[in-house]
Structures are given as structure tokens and as C-alpha cells.
Amino acid sequence: MQQVELENFKKILLEKRQAILDNNLEHRKSMENMHDLSFDEADQVAMHMKNTLDSSIFTRHNTELEYIDSALNKIEQGVYGICEMCDEPIAKERLKAKPHAKYCIVCREIVEKNSKD
Ligand SMILES: [Zn+2]
Secondary structure (H helix, E strand, O other), rough: HHHHHHHHHHHHHHHHHHHHHHHHHHHHHHHHHHOOOOOOHHHHHHHOOOOOOOOHHHHHHHHHHHHHHHHHHHHHHOOOOEOOOOOOEHHHHHHHHHHOOOHHHHHHHHHHHHHHH
16 A cells, blocks of 8 residues: 555544544533543543443444554554455455455455354
């Protein structure tokens, strides 16, 4: 993958990450009636949330957050866009739809079938 494409995916992933953190923050605020929490404290809240996964929204968002963090790590390590199962490159169209995808389409189907059983 070209550097410019990697940078683009990185930007998308970082924006997605921030959106989830903001969303979590809003959710937490409304849940706990926290007073005057600034966005500077968002990171602190995100850390705190790991200990208090008490809603499905948090769980879903945090799973996505983990995928995004792992995708960002892969960009740093130069292995972004490679399927974790078969080591083949993931189709760019798929990455555009889901930039934190871990598997290519073929492996994704296998994983989904297995998790349903
Ligand atoms: Zn694969």
C-alpha cells in the first residue's frame, strides 16, 4: 500500500477513534450526571471506562476502539491491510468501508460462521 493511502486510512481511523471517545464521554456524562467535564479529561474517562463496562453501548464502542487501536498499531508497524488469518492483503474497497477490518472477506465469513455456531 502506498504511503499516501496509509496516511489517509490513519486519518480516518483517528477521526473514528475521537468520535467514539466523544460519544462515550457524552454517554457517561448523561449516565452519571458528571459535572463540567472538559474534553481534556476525555482520555482519563476512557481509561476509567475500562473498569466500568456496564452497558452494551460501552462494550460495543470499546470493542471498536480496540480494533481501531490495533489498526493504528499495524500502520506504525507497516503491516496494515493484511488479513490476520491468511496473511493476504485485504481488499481496499473493504478497508474503505471498514478501515479497522482485521480479516479479508473470505476469512471474515469463516469467523462469522464459527461465531454463530
Ligand atoms: Zn484472510
